Amino acid sequence: MARARRRFVCSACGAEQPQWAGQCPECGAWNTLEEIAQPAAAASTTTGRGAEVTTLAEVSTAPEPRLATGVAELDRVLGGGLVPGSVVLIGGEPGIGKSTLLLQTLATLSRDHAALYATGEESLQQVALRGHRLGVADDAMKLMAETAVEEVVAAAERIRPRALVLDSVQTFHTSALGSAPGSVSQVRESAAQLVRLAKTTGTAVILVGHVTKEGHLAGPRVLEHMVDTVLYFESDQGSRYRVVRAVKNRFGAANELGVFAMAEDGLRQVRNPSSIFLSRHDQDVPGSAVLVTREGSRPLLLEVQALVADSAGSQPRRVAVGLDGSRLALLLAVLQRHGGISTAGEDVFLNVVGGVRVQETAGDLPALAAVLSSLRNRPLPRDSVVFGELGLAGEVRPVPGGEERLAEAAKHGFTRAVVPAKNAPRHGVAGMEIHPVRRLEEAITALMG
Numbered sequence: 119m120a121r122a123r124r125r126f127v128c129s130a131c132g133a134e135q136p137q138w139a140g141q142c143p144e145c146g147a148w149n150t151l152e153e154i155a156q157p158a159a160a161a162s163t164t165t166g167r168g169a170e171v172t173t174l175a176e177v178s179t180a181p182e183p184r185l186a187t188g189v190a191e192l193d194r195v196l197g198g199g200l201v202p203g204s205v206v207l208i209g210g211e212p213g214i215g216k217s218t219l220l221l222q223t224l225a226t227l228s229r230d231h232a233a234l235y236a237t238g239e240e241s242l243q244q245v246a247l248r249g250h251r252l253g254v255a256d257d258a259m260k261l262m263a264e265t266a267v268e269e270v271v272a273a274a275e276r277i278r279p280r281a282l283v284l285d286s287v288q289t290f291h292t293s294a295l296g297s298a299p300g301s302v303s304q305v306r307e308s309a310a311q312l313v314r315l316a317k318t319t320g321t322a323v324i325l326v327g328h329v330t331k332e333g334h335l336a337g338p339r340v341l342e343h344m345v346d347t348v349l350y351f352e353s354d355q356g357s358r359y360r361v362v363r364a365v366k367n368r369f370g371a372a373n374e375l376g377v378f379a380m381a382e383d384g385l386r387q388v389r390n391p392s393s394i395f396l397s398r399h400d401q402d403v404p405g406s407a408v409l410v411t412r413e414g415s416r417p418l419l420l421e422v423q424a425l426v427a428d429s430a431g432s433q434p435r436r437v438a439v440g441l442d443g444s445r446l447a448l449l450l451a452v453l454q455r456h457g458g459i460s461t462a463g464e465d466v467f468l469n470v471v472g473g474v475r476v477q478e479t480a481g482d483l484p485a486l487a488a489v490l491s492s493l494r495n496r497p498l499p500r501d502s503v504v505f506g507e508l509g510l511a512g513e514v515r516p517v518p519g520g521e522e523r524l525a526e527a528a529k530h531g532f533t534r535a536v537v538p539a540k541n542a543p544r545h546g547v548a549g550m551e552i553h554p555v556r557r558l559e560e561a562i563t564a565l566m567g
Contacts, residue, residue: 197370210351354473440470456512
């Protein structure tokens with residue numbers, strides 16, 4: 119019998135080490151190295167003839183066929199639907215709606231295709247009760263309650279489903295290893311078997327993953343590298359709205375966004391997300407600016423609110439929710455240096471309404487617009503939108519997709535826009551007055567008069 123060799127794998131980053139240590143030398147995490155016993159590698163049985171080699175020109179570039187899920191917002195995030203043979207990993211906090219969304223999706227798919235839902239956390243009765251609540255109990259979706267990944271693979275090879283969901287991957291185990299379910303080795307080997315199943319049979323596999331208290335997918339990061347697509351469920355505390363974001367997608371655009379609303383009968387699609395993130399105040403209020411951001415290929419209108427107040431302490435506070443806090447401090451320094459407006463001695467609070475996090479630099483100019491409006495207690499016009507990146511030299515830099523952003527704003531009734539000069543369309547936008555700006559000083563004049 120081959121002698122087992124010992125190795126240690128970090129559950130945070132997946133790095134392997136020959137011996138245990140209190141801190142992972144790769145990522146710096148503490149107490150994350152777990153022992154894995156693995157048989158020594160057997161002698162190679164390859165013939166040495168090598169695999170078939172082809173030229174780049176001979177490779178087919180025909181688009182991959184897609185399997186529409188019947189949920190338009192999910193199809194958008196996936197890049198047009200599920201690709202046969204692909205593996206999708208979806209994560210999110212407990213109770214955010216992962217199982218609800220996937221049960222609704224498989225129920226819709228099962229009307230025209232074979233679909234299998236394997237649960238390792240709940241009983242069949244619990245899944246059926248949720249199906250009755252969602253109104254999908256009469257659909258032909260197949261269920262199984264199992265934690266052995268070999269049993270799930272055998273059932274999938276027998277049924278040949280077009281789509282297979284495993285909820286969740288941390289609860290499944292393989293008999294090839296003796297470690298407990300949820301350990302690093304079990305998660306990696308179980309995922310490897312499911313990836314092989316997807317590639318050999320053409321079944322689209324969807325894995326549900328737990329998240330840590332920091333909001334990252336639990337288990338080694340190598341799991342994210344093994345799959346084709348990684349989706350994250352996001353939600354603001356207490357909000358009924360859910361955002362599904364693609365952080366990795368081999369078959370579509372990353373950072374694509376899908377918006378859902380949680381209702382009593384499950385998750386409902388939000389066809390026009392801009393309408394739910396805009397407050398549309400009855401009267402002009404200071405400290406509010408409308409940003410046109412871009413999530414993937416979708417322009418999205420968001421409201422940025424700022425509150426500037428006298429600081430009670432010696433160190434003024436800088437708090438940003440939905441924007442990078444260090445970016446806010448940088449923008450205030452640029453405002454002081456190139457705009458001649460100081461916020462020293464003032465607390466500055468910034469918030470993006472709706473719990474959405476803006477990850478692009480197009481929010482620089484709207485953030486300063488909201489801060490200026492609150493500082494001077496002068497509201498911006500309700501029919502105006504702002505976007506643009508701000509450089510350290512005080513220049514207003516362009517952002518991608520300027521015309522699409524302006525078209526989205528015009529569609530929602532906005533008639534005035536302050537944008538970078540290089541984003542101003544040559545022929546304008548019907549019904550919209552556009553103010554192109556090149557410097558921060560010009561932007562302040564256009565915004566505040």
